[in-house]
Amino acid sequence: MAVRFLQKASVWVKKHKITLLAFSCMGLFGANLSYHVFPETFRMLHECWSEGQPAELSQRLCSVFQDVLQDNDVKSPDSYKAFAASGFHPVSAGIPWLPAGAVVGIPPNFDSTAEDKKGIVNHVVVINGKEVDWESSEGVALREALTFSLEAQKFAIARExxxxxxxxxxxxxxxAPACLAATFLCGRGIKLLLGLSPGPIILRSICNLVTAAAGLMCYYVSYDAVTYHLDCKADRKAATVSKDYARGGVEFYDKILSRNRILRGLMGKQGTKIYAPSGNLFPRHWFRIKYTPYTYRRDLIVNILQELQA
Incomplete structure (x- = not known):
């Protein structure tokens, strides 16, 4: 019974493989884009809570957010909504021209200034099961790394x-869908070129496995390259708004690197697995670069600042 079902399923798949490929590609595209199409779901996942309720963004940060929208000549500012996010730096999701618009999460430490640290010390940060003592030497260093100037805050929001x-x-x-389609078409092309289509099933299976492995490798490399390009593009565009934004960008990445180095020490062995000595994320990950190095992003903005000052 099971053998008959598998045989029928195999025949059906061969008959409708182009349709299956199209639906698979659309499914992958939709899944990857889901939280951008429904940004409110993303907001609920990243929202900061205080006393059992979603935290409200301060009036000051709402004003800063509107200033950033104006500085970047956003044509439809109503498409962007700000909310109080957990974590240490801004996050975002959405597609501005869709009805749901886009959301930008601003962390509570952005409410802190050099004079007033309330946005940091009023929140409990637990590392390795221990609450950070903001008065200790490590706590003071971490607090300084989490306190950004107005220019750095504007840059961080602008890049999102x-x-x-x-x-x-x-x-x-x-x-992902582009790599899936390319892998399928390459696999068919290779089998036709080598005359394996009418050949033994073992040879076809080996060819399929090799093609699938190559396609997966291509996906990893392509995804990392696209992520790297888009991150640098956003940094470059945000930094070229003005000299103040460029200076803010240098400070923002300097303090992220400083924060990561401090966390690396506080977290012990786990910290060495997450942060490199330079402060970059995930120092070891085989051939992949899952995150654009913060050191490179800082250097990119340093060069932009030098050009603007020239």
Whole structure:
């Protein structure tokens, strides 16, 4: 019974493989884009909570957010909504020209200034099961690394806005279906070229496995390359708004690197697995570069600042 079912399923798949490929590609694209199409779901996952309720963004940060929208000449500012996010730096999701618009999460430490640290010390941070003592030497260093100037805050928010504004979510979501389609077409082409289509099933299976492995490798390399390009593009566009934004960008990445080095020490063995001595993320991951190095992003903005000052 099972053998008959498998035989019928195999015949059906061969007959409708182009249709299956099209639906698979659309499914992958939709899955990768899902939280951008429904940004409120993303918001609920990343929202900061206080006393059992979603935290409200301060009036000051709402004003900063509107200033950033104006500085970046956003044509439809109503398409962007800000919310109080958990974590240490801004996050975002959405496609501005869709009805749901886009959301940008701003962390509570952005409410802190050099004079007033309330946005940091009012929140409990637990590392390795221990609450960070903000008065200890490590706590003071971490607090300084989490306190950004107005220019750095504006840059960090601006890069999230220009990332969404430039259609980057669509480009990222398209990598997987494009690689799947390319792998399928290459596999068919190779089998036709080598005359394996009418050949033994073992040889066809080996060819399929090799093609699938090559396709997976191509996906990893392509996804990392696209991520790297889009991150640098967003940084470059945000930094070229003005000299103040460029200076803010240098400070933002300097403090992220400083924060990561501090966390690396506080987290012990786990920290060495997450952060490199330079402060970059995931120092060892075989051939992949899953995250654009913060050191490179800082150097990119340093060069932009030098050009603007020249």
């Amino acid at each position: 806005i220009v990332y969404l504004q430039g259609g980057s979510p669509l480009a990222n979501a398209a990598v």
